[in-house]
Amino acid sequence: MTSIDFVVAKDDLDQCKTIATALPGADALPPDALLVKVDRFAFTANNITYAVLGDELKYWQLFPAPGGFGNIPVWGFGEVVESKHPNVAVGERLFGYFPMATHLVIEATDVSRRGLRDGAAHRQGVAPVYNAYARVSGDPAYAGRHGDYQALLRPLFMLSFLVDDFLAENDDFAARSVLLSSASSKTAFGLAHLLHTRGRKVIGLTSAGNAGFVTSLGCYDEVVLYDRVTSLPSDAPVAFVDMAGNSALRAELHRHFGNQMKCSLRVGLTHRATEADEGELPGAKPRWFFAPDQIRKRAKEWGPGGIEQRFGAVWSGFAPLLERCLTVVESRGPDAVRQVYLDTLKGRIPPEQGHMLSLLG
Numbered sequence: 001m002t003s004i005d006f007v008v009a010k011d012d013l014d015q016c017k018t019i020a021t022a023l024p025g026a027d028a029l030p031p032d033a034l035l036v037k038v039d040r041f042a043f044t045a046n047n048i049t050y051a052v053l054g055d056e057l058k059y060w061q062l063f064p065a066p067g068g069f070g071n072i073p074v075w076g077f078g079e080v081v082e083s084k085h086p087n088v089a090v091g092e093r094l095f096g097y098f099p100m101a102t103h104l105v106i107e108a109t110d111v112s113r114r115g116l117r118d119g120a121a122h123r124q125g126v127a128p129v130y131n132a133y134a135r136v137s138g139d140p141a142y143a144g145r146h147g148d149y150q151a152l153l154r155p156l157f158m159l160s161f162l163v164d165d166f167l168a169e170n171d172d173f174a175a176r177s178v179l180l181s182s183a184s185s186k187t188a189f190g191l192a193h194l195l196h197t198r199g200r201k202v203i204g205l206t207s208a209g210n211a212g213f214v215t216s217l218g219c220y221d222e223v224v225l226y227d228r229v230t231s232l233p234s235d236a237p238v239a240f241v242d243m244a245g246n247s248a249l250r251a252e253l254h255r256h257f258g259n260q261m262k263c264s265l266r267v268g269l270t271h272r273a274t275e276a277d278e279g280e281l282p283g284a285k286p287r288w289f290f291a292p293d294q295i296r297k298r299a300k301e302w303g304p305g306g307i308e309q310r311f312g313a314v315w316s317g318f319a320p321l322l323e324r325c326l327t328v329v330e331s332r333g334p335d336a337v338r339q340v341y342l343d344t345l346k347g348r349i350p351p352e353q354g355h356m357l358s359l360l361g
């Protein structure tokens, strides 16, 4: 039996192909292992960032591929088709981190009523969230369209939630407004929604083609095109959350706002612009926001279940907006997956679309 895997060249993301990987037969599965059919998964610019940072943040080691190629991790759903674990039944549905493939072997460990972990040796050494699978059979929150929203947005909204929490706990660094780059991205939308709900002024920075969509979201007080950012008044304190990772834009904003730039958080790399040496920039020093640090801190302060409970509350306020703002587009088969991959890589996906893919024909 084989799995069809979609892989990309680690040093040239324009190159991609499908390969067939041999799977162990039911008898050859290791003890406690599960063979999972990968049903459907979400694909957004975030997955491209996993590839860009594949070596640095160890994403490539999760689902190894041969010969200089890598398999990009995706969030999605799988169905157990063989099980060597006494407490996991064939037919169970799992939500978690999968390869772009038709199948995955999981070495099930820490199996509880709600979830399990993949204990495979090569998957250790990354943040625990990447090896955790939720057991979601029969859970309406993970079924149908709601399931698609979970795959497309839940992992991104967790970042939105953590950044909002970090800003709130620091009194927004006394900023009067918060600027978000790649305002049309799903991660920025989630953060803008949370900031707006807290009554903060939110300014979305975006490209001309995506400005209409950003305005339509209703949670940005102002929408400014990238080539117009110096038209913003620079006499009041601001915070900047950078989803685009464009060093020229970042430098321009820091120079424009000078000491009024009270906080500058790096979160994403959607523009994949070549990193120029920015030198010393005026205002707060740009720094990467590292989600696991904020999770560790809050887990300690809020106790068991504290993050999940608070996250669940804000997710239930956000999820209903998705019906209005997001069109789920489903594609199946290797050719369709390749097309969506390349369109995402090149920034050709309209922001109102959320792509759910499957390599199964």
Ligand SMILES: NC(=O)c1ccc[n+]([C@@H]2O[C@H](COP(=O)([O-])OP(=O)(O)OC[C@H]3O[C@@H](n4cnc5c(N)ncnc54)[C@H](OP(=O)(O)O)[C@@H]3O)[C@@H](O)[C@H]2O)c1
Pocket (backbone or CB within 6 Å): 044, 045, 046, 047, 049, 050, 155, 156, 159, 181, 182, 183, 184, 185, 186, 187, 188, 205, 206, 207, 210, 243, 244, 267, 268, 269, 270, 271, 272, 289, 291, 344, 345, 346, 347, 348, 349, 350, 351
């Ligand atoms: N640090 C973390 O833990 C963490 C967690 C979640 C997300 N993130 C990051 O946040 C970013 C947003 O992810 P997402 O999945 O929310 O994105 P998304 O919804 O797929 O965002 C698409 C938007 O990104 C910009 N874009 C995408 N590809 C581009 C290209 N090739 N050239 C120029 N612009 C391009 C465009 O926005 P504009 O026209 O508005 O610029 C586009 O509308 C990613 O870099 C992701 O890795 C980081």
